[in-house]
Amino acid sequence: DVKVTQSSRYLVKRTGEKVFLECVQDMDHENMFWYRQDPGLGLRLIYFSYDVKMKEKGDIPEGYSVSREKKERFSLILESASTNQTSMYLCASSFPVGGPEAFFGQGTRLTVV
Amino acid sequence: LAKTTQPISMDSYEGQEVNITCSHNNIATNDYITWYQQFPSQGPRFIIQGYKTKVTNEVASLFIPADRKSSTLSLPRVSLSDTAVYYCLVGGRGNTDKLIFGTGTRLQVFP
Numbered sequence: 337d338v339k340v341t342q343s344s345r346y347l348v349k350r351t352g353e354k355v356f357l358e359c360v361q362d363m364d365h366e367n368m369f370w371y372r373q374d375p376g377l378g379l380r381l382i383y384f385s386y387d388v389k390m391k392e393k394g395d396i397p398e399g400y401s402v403s404r405e406k407k408e409r410f411s412l413i414l415e416s417a418s419t420n421q422t423s424m425y426l427c428a429s430s431f432p433v434g435g436p437e438a439f440f441g442q443g444t445r446l447t448v449v
Numbered sequence: 450l451a452k453t454t455q456p457i458s459m460d461s462y463e464g465q466e467v468n469i470t471c472s473h474n475n476i477a478t479n480d481y482i483t484w485y486q487q488f489p490s491q492g493p494r495f496i497i498q499g500y501k502t503k504v505t506n507e508v509a510s511l512f513i514p515a516d517r518k519s520s521t522l523s524l525p526r527v528s529l530s531d532t533a534v535y536y537c538l539v540g541g542r543g544n545t546d547k548l549i550f551g552t553g554t555r556l557q558v559f560p
Binding site for chain 2: 395443
């Protein structure tokens with residue numbers, strides 16, 4: 337069964353902390369994505385990776401960075417967490433060929449206090 | 450990537466057929482149309498994908514007219530469990546294609 341696993345379901349961090357959100361997929365997918373979801377705003381793409389060590393900015397990359405050292409793992413990093421980064425974070429993966437069918441993790445609800 | 454426009458919300462009753470239309474006027478030749486479903490506190494789930502005409506699976510049907518500038522997701526005989534947000538995406542199958550979601554359509558099914 338296809339699986340995308342995010343390291344935490346709920347996370348509470350303090351303003352200014354460095355935060356790591358981890359995502360692992362077991363489907364050998366080349367493409368991986370990080371989104372944030374806020375009420376009324378849908379899913380917004382933060383970063384996208386189409387191969388190991390390759391990344392592209394999405395619509396809202398400011399305040400975030402990513403790391404893809406291994407094919408199965410894609411990490412989202414909040415360099416200095418701020419309260420406006422309180423959100424639901426969703427990771428996804430997909431094959432590059434075969435249509436934009438992505439598989440999502442269960443999400444991490446991050447609260448920055 | 451082509452931008453999509455969907456209604457913000459729709460209401461229906463159990464047993465009815467629901468049609469959600471998505472506009473994508475600047476769809477490119479190699480773009481596919483994909484629909485996702487999202488329940489509260491879960492990630493989106495793939496429902497159906499098509500390129501032209503009609504596609505049907507066990508969950509839904511997707512109707513795409515000849516000009517491909519719009520598409521309609523059809524959910525037959527909805528139940529309460531179909532209450533969710535539905536997203537329409539347009540994009541190609543290239544390895545550098547980002548998946549850009551809009552705000553989706555919130556479907557509420559009533560008893």
